Amino acid sequence: MKPGPQFSRNDLSSLDLFEGLSPSVLDEVIAVTRCRALARDTRIFNQGDGYVRAHLLVEGSVRIAQTGSDGGQIVVRFIGPGEMFGTVALFTDGKYPADADTLTDAIEFSWSETDLLKLMSAHSQIAINALKIVGKRIQEAQNRLRELATQPVERRIAHTLLRLSKQAGRDTPDGVKISFPLRRKDIADICGTTLFSVSRVLTTWEKAGWLATRDQHLTIAKISEIQRVGDNETA
């Protein structure tokens, strides 16, 4: 195990990637795990970097964003505690396809490509678990593609908020609070529009009392209303 905050088998066994592994295998994993603490607004890796590792966020939040050869940018996804990131680069061309930045102070585990490959070769369960994770990501990406291609901005924003509250929502007295710090620009980059359009829509919803923004954090008071906008065609 490499330097960093302490952790135990339990920290790993609860993760999707290492589900169903015996304690001795977990120990093997731990032996090659690197653990790091990261400050807020740190670039973890750059799009195009060649020295690839698989990452797992233990604590905090991370934004994965992709920039095109023109300036065009999208947020691929936000990462919360317990989620993997930077794994797509593994086993393909060996280059990260996007940038990763911490939005808060964070703690991550990571593994080198070769170490992880050895682990997967020896323990196919890990590879199968990884397939499950990547499969879900693909489904999500395909749904976003369909939304982007067929639905108007308002619906897309609604779906984005619903997805985010499912991923990182915490119940509070005021409603469901999304635990990522979100700027308008971030939301725009997720659902493929401009921060202006997002601002207009969110302001409307805010005035209607459906949600509130405080301190770069969104709290949704009336999920059902958002859901209605997302589903129904007659806004």
Place this chain on the structure above:
Amino acid sequence: MKPGPQFSRNDLSSLDLFEGLSPSVLDEVIAVTRCRALARDTRIFNQGDGYVRAHLLVEGSVRIAQTGSDGGQIVVRFIGPGEMFGTVALFTDGKYPADADTLTDAIEFSWSETDLLKLMSAHSQIAINALKIVGKRIQEAQNRLRELATQPVERRIAHTLLRLSKQAGRDTPDGVKISFPLRRKDIADICGTTLFSVSRVLTTWEKAGWLATRDQHLTIAKISEIQRVGDNETA
């Protein structure tokens, strides 16, 4: 091996999914492979179907399309010989996320979820190969997302044609011919626009002598021009 056209180890060993396997393992695979011949315009599986198999197209072409709860439809991808499809459903919720239709007469291999899972558990190389395949798909999906979110229709169409010619292009005296039968509507559903817009753009390009449509097949005479439209911002 289940009934159907004959095939041998060689047919499998050249496939990405079974790369690097020993002959004896290939025999194991063959033992649980189902092979089918399919007529043109056959529905292979429906979005939402629960009885899931992993598919591999040996010959012909298949369109994977997703329909939303509203009528909105997108083409997720076209499948050519040697490519896998319907694999995302495995290991996730066990339901196909899209429809699959043959565009031509076709031959496919397929495996049941449980058989494939057994194979992967026993031979981690298969699982790792699958990860590579799925990883590429995710990268492609992310690139499409960015394009859809940031680029105007003309550029998206250009990129779509470039991708298709890379995937299924064959050199001919007249240029690169895309071996899928493509209707305007298909192209529109790939790049998130309407068949009208596609028609307008393609007509322009056709008049410029950059490409030709014959018999539902596209032949690109001047790839470089298409490339220029795709890359450059000043059309």
Place this chain on the structure above:
DNA sequence: TCGTCCATTTGCGGTGGCGCAAAGGGCCTC
């Protein structure tokens, strides 16, 4: 308490591309 910085809001104008309707144009069937 004031000034600076950053994020957000809001107004206004322009337009890309959608939507529909109607007119071609192949191809197949009878």
Place this chain on the structure above:
DNA sequence: GAGGCCCTTTGCGCCACCGCAAATGGACGA
């Protein structure tokens, strides 16, 4: 060879959405 079917083209009007500029509003630091 006449009719029907499907795909495509083309014209026209319109509207959702973008793009910019300027105003507003906190948060932070001196």
